Amino acid sequence: MTGPPDDCLARNEWICGEYLSTRRQILLDAVLQHLQLTGISVLIGLVLAVPLAVLARRWRWSAGPVLAVTTILYTIPSLAMFSLLLPVYGLSASLVVAGLVLYSLTLLVRNILAGLRAVPEETRQAARGMGYGPIRLLLTVELPLAVPAAMAGLRVATVSAVSLVTVGAIVGFGGLGNLIYSGMNTYFKAQVLTASVLCVVIAVAADVLLLGIQRLLTPWTRAARS
Amino acid sequence: MTTLTDAWHSLTDPAHWPGDDGIGHRLVQHLVLTVVCLAVSCLIALPVALVLGHLGKGGALAVNISNAGRAIPTFAVLVLLLLTPVGNWGEGPTVVALVLFAVPPLLTNAYVGMREVDRDVVRAARGMGMTGRQMLFRVELPLALPIIMNGVRIAAVQLVATATIAALAGGGGLGRIITAGFNLASTPQVVAGAILVAVFALIVEGIFETAERLAPHWARSAR
Numbered sequence: 001m002t003g004p005p006d007d008c009l010a011r012n013e014w015i016c017g018e019y020l021s022t023r024r025q026i027l028l029d030a031v032l033q034h035l036q037l038t039g040i041s042v043l044i045g046l047v048l049a050v051p052l053a054v055l056a057r058r059w060r061w062s063a064g065p066v067l068a069v070t071t072i073l074y075t076i077p078s079l080a081m082f083s084l085l086l087p088v089y090g091l092s093a094s095l096v097v098a099g100l101v102l103y104s105l106t107l108l109v110r111n112i113l114a115g116l117r118a119v120p121e122e123t124r125q126a127a128r129g130m131g132y133g134p135i136r137l138l139l140t141v142e143l144p145l146a147v148p149a150a151m152a153g154l155r156v157a158t159v160s161a162v163s164l165v166t167v168g169a170i171v172g173f174g175g176l177g178n179l180i181y182s183g184m185n186t187y188f189k190a191q192v193l194t195a196s197v198l199c200v201v202i203a204v205a206a207d208v209l210l211l212g213i214q215r216l217l218t219p220w221t222r223a224a225r226s
Numbered sequence: 227m228t229t230l231t232d233a234w235h236s237l238t239d240p241a242h243w244p245g246d247d248g249i250g251h252r253l254v255q256h257l258v259l260t261v262v263c264l265a266v267s268c269l270i271a272l273p274v275a276l277v278l279g280h281l282g283k284g285g286a287l288a289v290n291i292s293n294a295g296r297a298i299p300t301f302a303v304l305v306l307l308l309l310t311p312v313g314n315w316g317e318g319p320t321v322v323a324l325v326l327f328a329v330p331p332l333l334t335n336a337y338v339g340m341r342e343v344d345r346d347v348v349r350a351a352r353g354m355g356m357t358g359r360q361m362l363f364r365v366e367l368p369l370a371l372p373i374i375m376n377g378v379r380i381a382a383v384q385l386v387a388t389a390t391i392a393a394l395a396g397g398g399g400l401g402r403i404i405t406a407g408f409n410l411a412s413t414p415q416v417v418a419g420a421i422l423v424a425v426f427a428l429i430v431e432g433i434f435e436t437a438e439r440l441a442p443h444w445a446r447s448a449r
Contacts, residue, residue: 075431076424077387079394083404083420086413087229156296163299167391170408177301184305184395192309196302203297 009190016190023191026179031198034175037168038161038206041097045104045157052105053112054138063113070106078103078167086171096168103164104157111153115146148221151214155207162203176202232414233421249403249422256399256426259317259392260385263324267381270325271332272374279340279370280362288337295330300388303327304395320389320397327388328381335377339370372438379434386427400426 008016020027056063076084081099089095119142127141166177174181176195183191215222236242243250278284303326307319343366351365367374393401403419 071431072428075383075427077390077427079387079390079401079404080420080423080427083407083416084424086416086420159293159297163297166299166301167394169301170394170405177299180299180302180305181394184308187309189309192302192305196299196306199299199302200297207293207297 012187012189014189014193016194019190019194027194027198030176030179030195031202033173033178034162034165034199034202037093037096037100037165037173037175038158038202041100041161042104042154042158044097044101045108046154048101049105049108049112050143053109053116056109056113057116066109067113070109073102074106078164079170082167082170091171093173095171096165096173099168100161100164104161107157107160108150108153111156112146112150115149116142118149119145144218147218148214151210151217155210155214158206158210159203162199162206166199229413229417233417236414236418237421247402247406252398252400252402253422253426256386256389256401256423259320259324259389259399260382260430263321263328263385263389264378264382266321267325267328267332267385268378271329272336275333275336276340276362276367279337280358280366282341285337285341288333292330292334295327300327300391301394304392304397308395317397319395320392320399323392324385324388328385331380331384332377335380336370336374339373339377340366342373343369372441375434375438379431382430382434383427386423386430390423 007018009018009022052066056066073081078099081102082095085095085098089098123141123145124137127137132141165175166180168174169177169181172178176199179195180192182188183195237249242248245251275288278288300323304319304323307313307322312318312322347365347369348361351361356364389397389399390401390404393399393405400419400423403422404416407413407415407417407419
């Protein structure tokens with residue numbers, strides 16, 4: 001009779017190479033789900049946030065209510081937000097995406113609006129003097145100048161979304177959060193630590209990637225500094 | 227709509243309020259956790275931030291710690307703490323996680339607030355012969371107060387959210403009503419718990435909003 005294998009899995013150690021090699025597929029699937037949930041949510045948030053911010057800028061009376069609603073949404077804790085959406089979406093990935101969209105939307109609307117407001121009036125007048133119509137002014141002058149502020153918001157929204165996806169484990173769609181949740185119930189230390197570290201790695205990688213994109217999109221900010 | 231009315235009945239049913247699993251007990255737990263941890267976090271973060279801000283040192287650390295705090299999932303930290311010896315102290319993991327996530331916004335805001343005090347004012351204070359301690363308490367601290375209070379507000383909202391997630395890792399508080407609802411597959415209970423948590427968070431935010439409006443003119447933030 002052979003005894004149980006005496007490896008780091010059997011000893012339930014925090015750091016375990018054996019875990020990485022034997023559960024590679026599970027980890028990959030979880031990372032993939034994590035990336036999908038984050039990516040889709042932030043993209044939908046961005047698509048909704050740009051027009052909202054532009055409208056709030058055009059009609060000043062709407063800025064107050066828009067900002068008030070976003071503040072209220074952002075104050076609601078993530079677990080409560082997912083729970084409030086349960087009657088609408090049931091136990092589905094859409095529920096997690098919808099919750100995350102609301103959070104990213106909040107951050108993005110605030111930042112894009114701040115960016116649009118920071119466009120100097122002289123710049124706007126110069127563009128008008130050159131014969132720019134309102135649409136062309138918005139698309140080629142105001143929005144590009146708001147990119148740095150918008151990207152700052154996008155980075156915060158993305159990093160927050162990566163971390164909030166884990167709470168989606170409550171409905172079974174939490175990416176790496178699922179592994180943390182099941183690891184908690186079985187006291188599986190290596191799984192909890194590996195999944196947690198991967199979450200942070202994804203967040204940092206996304207942040208660096210977006211910073212790179214921001215640099216590419218706004219070459220003028222670097223030229224001004226050098 | 228029926229879910230909402232069921233959730234409302236669940237909230238107003240007097241049988242759901244008393245007892246260890248009752249709404250009353252969970253509400254008190256949530257309140258105590260939030261208030262105690264906010265006080266502890268302020269005691270840890272504010273002195274450090276005020277001294278660093280006064281000396282103008284450690285800025286990179288104070289500012290970046292907030293970004294780092296955002297990248298680390300609350301849920302992961304709660305579970306990691308639960309599996310360490312801290313997990314044996316009952317509410318230990320919740321308290322430690324709450325403090326860990328409340329400290330970064332406090333530290334960052336207090337530091338930034340101290341550094342954004344007009345340098346001319348600080349120089350004038352020094353020119354009047356004020357000592358470092360006098361400058362800190364009579365000039366810099368009062369002028370930095372709006373931004374410091376904004377940090378306290380962010381930390382308080384963060385604490386309410388973290389205390390809710392703590393229920394996923396077995397902690398007490400209002401989140402337990404939600405997790406219990408999920409375990410029972412009872413959507414009305416989940417929604418009822420979520421409404422309680424959301425209202426709790428909005429009341430906390432509202433208290434700070436009111437305090438800011440009632441504050442004397444100089445102590446209001448420029449937001």
